[in-house]
Amino acid sequence: MTVTATPVGQPDQLQPQTAPGRGARLRRLVPAAAAALAGVLLYVSFPPRTLWWLALPAFAVFGWVVRGRSWKAGLGLGYLFGLGFLLPLLVWTGVEVGSGPWLALVAVEAVFVALVGAGAAAVSRLPAWPVWAAALWIAGEAARARVPFGGFPWGKIAFGQADGVFLPLAAVGGIPVLGFAVVLCGFGLYEAARLVADGRRTRAVRRGAAAAALLSVAVPVAGAVAARPLVSDKAEDGTATVAVVQGNVPRLGLDFNAQRRAVLDHHARETERLAAEVGAGKLPRPDFVLWPENSSDIDPFANPDAAAVIEHAARSIAAPLSVGGVVERDGKLLNEQILWDPAKGPIQTYDKRQVQPFGEFLPLRSLIGAINSDWTSMVRQDFSRGSEPGVFDIDGTKVGLATCYEAAFDWAVRDTVTHGAEMISVPSNNATFDRSEMTYQQLAMSRVRAVEHSRTVTVPVTSGVSAIIMPDGTITQRTGMFVADSLVQKVPLRSSRTPATTLGILPETALVLVAAGGLGWAIGAGIRGRRSGDA
Numbered sequence: 345m346t347v348t349a350t351p352v353g354q355p356d357q358l359q360p361q362t363a364p365g366r367g368a369r370l371r372r373l374v375p376a377a378a379a380a381l382a383g384v385l386l387y388v389s390f391p392p393r394t395l396w397w398l399a400l401p402a403f404a405v406f407g408w409v410v411r412g413r414s415w416k417a418g419l420g421l422g423y424l425f426g427l428g429f430l431l432p433l434l435v436w437t438g439v440e441v442g443s444g445p446w447l448a449l450v451a452v453e454a455v456f457v458a459l460v461g462a463g464a465a466a467v468s469r470l471p472a473w474p475v476w477a478a479a480l481w482i483a484g485e486a487a488r489a490r491v492p493f494g495g496f497p498w499g500k501i502a503f504g505q506a507d508g509v510f511l512p513l514a515a516v517g518g519i520p521v522l523g524f525a526v527v528l529c530g531f532g533l534y535e536a537a538r539l540v541a542d543g544r545r546t547r548a549v550r551r552g553a554a555a556a557a558l559l560s561v562a563v564p565v566a567g568a569v570a571a572r573p574l575v576s577d578k579a580e581d582g583t584a585t586v587a588v589v590q591g592n593v594p595r596l597g598l599d600f601n602a603q604r605r606a607v608l609d610h611h612a613r614e615t616e617r618l619a620a621e622v623g624a625g626k627l628p629r630p631d632f633v634l635w636p637e638n639s640s641d642i643d644p645f646a647n648p649d650a651a652a653v654i655e656h657a658a659r660s661i662a663a664p665l666s667v668g669g670v671v672e673r674d675g676k677l678l679n680e681q682i683l684w685d686p687a688k689g690p691i692q693t694y695d696k697r698q699v700q701p702f703g704e705f706l707p708l709r710s711l712i713g714a715i716n717s718d719w720t721s722m723v724r725q726d727f728s729r730g731s732e733p734g735v736f737d738i739d740g741t742k743v744g745l746a747t748c749y750e751a752a753f754d755w756a757v758r759d760t761v762t763h764g765a766e767m768i769s770v771p772s773n774n775a776t777f778d779r780s781e782m783t784y785q786q787l788a789m790s791r792v793r794a795v796e797h798s799r800t801v802t803v804p805v806t807s808g809v810s811a812i813i814m815p816d817g818t819i820t821q822r823t824g825m826f827v828a829d830s831l832v833q834k835v836p837l838r839s840s841r842t843p844a845t846t847l848g849i850l851p852e853t854a855l856v857l858v859a860a861g862g863l864g865w866a867i868g869a870g871i872r873g874r875r876s877g878d879a
Contacts, residue, residue, distance in 0.1 A: 375409040375413075375417075375421060376420070376421065376424055378405055378408070378409050379405075379406065379409045379410075379421040379422070379424040379425045379428070379461075380424045380425065380427060380428040381405070381428060382401075382402045382403075382405035382406045382409070382425055382428065383402070383406075383424065383425040383426060383427060383428020383429035383430075384428045384429070384432065385398050385401060385402040385405070385428075386398070386399055386402035386403070386425075386428070386429045386504075387428070387429050387430075387432045387433045389402065389504050390433060390499075390503070390504040390781075390785060390788075391504065391506065391781065391784040391785050391787065391788040392781055392784035394507045396504055396505050396506075396507050396508035397508065399501060399504060399505070399526050399527075399530060400526070400529055400530040400533055401530070401533070402530065403526070403527050403529075403530025403531055403533075403534075404530050404531070404533045404534035404537070405534070406421075406425050406461075406464075406530075406531075407464075407468075407474070407477065407530065407531040407534035407535065408534050408538075409421050409425075410422065410461055410464045410465045410468060410477075411464075411465070411468040411473070411534075411538075412465075412468055412469065413465045413468075414465060415462040415463070415465050415466045416462070417465060418461040418462040418463070418464055418465025418466065419458050419459070419461055419462040419465075420458070420461075421461050421465075422457050422458040422459065422460055422461015422462060422464070423454050423455070423457065423458035423461065425457055425461060426450075426453065426454030426455075426456070426457025426458060426461075427450065427454050429457070429499065430450045430453050430454055430457075430499060431450050433498075433499050433781075433785075434446060434449060434450055434453075434498065434499070435780070435781075436777045436780035436781060436782035437449055439776070439777050439778050439780055440722070440776050440777070441718075441722060444716070445702065449496070452492070453488060453496060453499070456484045456485075456487055456488040457484065459484060460480050460481050460483075460484035463477075463480040463483075463859070463863050464477040464480055464481075466863060466866040466867065466870070467480065467862045467863060467865070467866045469866065469869070470862060470865055470866055470869070471552065471553070471556065472556040472560075473531075473535070474528055474531035474532045474534075474535055474556070474557070474560040475528065475556075475560065475858070475862070476858070476859065476861075476862025476863070476865075476866075477527075477531050477862075478524050478527040478528035478531055479524065479855045479856070479858040479859035479862060480859040480862065480863065481501070481523070481524075481527045482520050482523055482524050482527070482852065482855045482856070482859070483855065483856045483859040483860070485497070485500050485501070485520070485523060486520070486852055486855075486856055489752075489753065489754075492707075493701035493707045494698065494699075494701060495753075496701075497752040497753060497754075498752055498785070500519055500523055500752075501522075501523035501526050501527060502514065502519040502520075502522040502523040502526070502792055503519075503752075503785065503788055503789050503792060504788070505522060505523075505526060505792065506788040506791040506792050506817060508526075509565070509568055510522055510525050510526055510529075510564060510565075510568045511568070511575075511792065511795055511817060512568050512569075512571035512572045512574060512575050512795065513525050513564070513567055513568050513571050514792050514795045514796040514844060515571060515574040515575060515795055515796060515797075515798060515842040515843065515844050516567070516571050516574065516842075516843050516844060517843065517844055517847060517851035518754060518758075518796050518844035518847070518848075518851060518852070519754055519792065519796065519852075520754075520851050520852040520855055521844070521851050521855075522792070524855055525564035525567060525568065526564070528560050528563075528564055529560065529561050529564045529565070531560060532557055532558075532559075532560025532561040532564075533561055535553075535556070535557040535560060536554075536557040536558065536560075536561060538557075539553055539554055539557055574798070574842055574843070575795055575798070575815070575816045575817070576798065576815060576816065577800075577814040577815045577816045577818070577836055578836060578838075579836035579837060579838070580836070580837065580838045580839055580840055581766055581837040581838065581839050582837055583834045583835060583836055583837060584631045584632070584741045584767070584834070584835060584837055585628050585629070585630045585631050585832065585833070585834045585835075586630055586631065586632060586633075586634065586767075586802055586812070586832070586833060586834075586835055587618060587630035587632070587633040587634065587661070587663070587830055587831065587832045588633075588634050588802050588803070588804045588810050588811075588812060588830065588831040588832075589611055589614050589615050589618065589633060589634065589635050589636075589639075589804060589830045590614070590636065590804065590805055590806065590807070590808055590810040590823050590827070590828065590829050590830065591607065591610035591611030591612075591613065591614045591615075591635070591636075591639060591806065591828055592610050592614075592806070592807055592808075592826060592827055592828040592829075593606070593607050593610065593775045593806055593807050593826075594606045594607070594610070604641040604642050605642060605650075607638065607639065607640075607641065607806065608639065608640045608641070608642060608650060608653055608654075609653065610828060611635050611636075611639045611640075611657070611806075612653045612654070612656065612657040613828070614828045614829070614830055615633060615635075615657040615660065615661055615665070615830075616656075616657060616660045616661075617828075617830075618633075618661060618830045618832070619660040619661040619662070622661065622832075627832045628832060628834070629661075629662070629663065630661065630663050630832055631663060631738070631739065631741065632663050632664045632665070632666065632738045632739075632741070632743070633658075633661055633663050633664070633665045633666070634666045634769050634771065634802055634804045635665065635666060635667045635668055635771065635804055636668050636771045636772055636773055636804040636805050636806045636810070637668035637679065637681075637747050637748050637771040637772050637773040637806070638668050638670065638679075638773040638806060639667055639668045639669075639771075639806060640653075640654060640667050640668065640669045640670070641669070641670045642669075642670075643669060643670060643671050643672055644667070644669055644671075644682065644690070645671060645673070645690070646671075646672065651689075654667055654684050655684065655686070655689065658684050658685070658686040659686045661686075662686055663686065664683055664684065664685050664686070664691075664738050664739070665683075665684045665686070666681055666682070666683050666684075666736065666743075666745075666769070666771070667681070667682045667683075667684055668680075668681055668682075668747070668771045668773070669681075669682050671693075676728040677725050677726070677727050677728060678695045678696070678727065678728055678730065679695065679696040679699065679704060679727055679747060680693050680694065680695050680696070680730075681693065681694040681696075681734060681736075681745050681747065681771060683736050683738065692736050692737070694730065694732070694734030694735075694736070694745045694747075695728075695729070695730025695731075695732075696727070696729070696730055696747040696748075696749075696750065697729050697730045697731065697734075697750065697756060698729070698749060698750045698753050698756050699726075699727045699728075699729055699749070700748075700749045702723070703723065703749070704723065704726070704727040704749075705723065705726035705727055706720060706723040706726060733759045733760055733763045734746070734747070734760060735760055735763045735764055735765050741766060741767070741837060742764045742765050742766045742767075743765060743766070743767055743768070743769055744757075744760025744761060744763070744765025744767070744768040744769070744799070745760065745768075745769055745771070746760060746768060746769075746770050746793075747770070747771055747772070748770065748771065748772040748773060748774075748786075750770075751770045751772075751786060751789045751790055751793060752786075752789055754849070754852075755848075755849070757793050757796075757797065758797065758845060758848060761797045761799060761841065761845050762841075762845065762848075764839075765799065766799070766837040766838060766839055767799050767800040767801070767802070767835060767837055767838075768793065768794075768797070768799045768800070768801045768802070769801070769802045769803075769804065770786075770790050770793075770801060770802070770803045770804075771803075771804050771805075772786060772803060772804070772805045772806075773805065773806045773807075774786065774805055774806070774807060774808070775806050775807040779825055779826070783805065783808065783809050783825065784809065786803075787803060787809055787811060787819075790803050790811070790813055791813050791817040791819065792817065794813045794814065794815050794816070794817050795815070795816060795817045796842065796844050796845070797841075797842060797844065797845050798815045798838055798840065798841075798842050798845075799815055799838055800812070800813065800814060800815055800835040800836055800837070800838070801813040802835075805823075807825060807826050808823050808824055808825035808826060808827065808829075809822055809823055809824070809825055810822065810823040810829070810831060811823070811831070812831055812833050812835065814835070814836070815836065815838060820833060821833055
């Protein structure tokens, strides 16, 4: 063996060989960067933008970065994809309380996406892998909607598709089927592109793989087209003239109690202004009036002055008035909708059932207080949950109620319809989140719910955006943000049930089982492969 010494003072002959090592390390960073950027692309597909179709290339890129990798790599890449998506999507959660809770929420929620990434990497070696991977995404959404602390469904793929071609699928199988179709199509696009590239290189494409890729793209699109007859805004049970009141909120210069009273007064004042226009013949008289969540944070059952303000407003408009109140009853704090009749006073109530963690109740209160006492002061007393579905019978018209955060939960909206609701109202209070994208994200949820259950949906909000949505998901009227305004419209009432309403949780359950089957198959194949290698 000959050893060549490097003369003193001359460059090391091995030094140039380190450059390819740096290049290799940089190349290894490409999938990580692509995963994060694909998550950002998915975020951009969500409202207030109408770029719904960007979800398809987002999942195509995600499919590219996880396909053929180990589950550990998929875990890390999935987490980066989740961060890229959820960090900008949920930035509004830190508007009031700072960046700490926002970052903590995203860090936890991205874990679910990471687990999906690990599973998608595992099933990516199976035939028709886009199907198994898309089902795994829906399984991840199902888990995220339930744990921890009752779940956080914000950011389900279906909620970004209110303007998309896949929207009719919401009427077929609800949020899970709509989301599955979008994710499947995105993964299918990548698989088709990969097979085309492989075919050009090897001049051979497996027919089975090509057929699976083609069907992954074609079936969701064809299904959406076939589902269009399920989307209708025709009246089945007559019509109702509904008024949505947005009173607006004072911005600065008031203490807590004065702020609450001002919000109530603003909504009463806007209702009285509406009544004057109705009396002058400029607007039709509504059959009932809908105020938003927290329009009376002063308990009208315990404070006669608040009751007097509401009663005067109801009498001025001469119609039943649904008021969002904060009520204390039997030692329990309740987020309550109160139906106030102009002649009889309060006649029906609905207590919000899905209360918001860290907004309406505080899990781990002692731990959080030890970290930052200011955070516990935001929720001084936990709200209690209601137990009965919200359906107001207003002179024969049945109005379902899903208060604000509840609109994100499939069951909370569906059971108003199964209990007879002919239309749905989503009273909300988004004032805390200022002019963030939160209100537009929530409005898109209500549009998808309208198609899912084929019902008119009204969205009365304290500070905007309030809206009236037809059963086909079209917004016919809307307000601006932080203005006092009201909307009056004759809307269709419907009683028929879509397949999604009838099937309920079954489509989601089926997709979770598909995901479990694919994951089991992948794990079994891996074990058999290792045993064969050992032999």
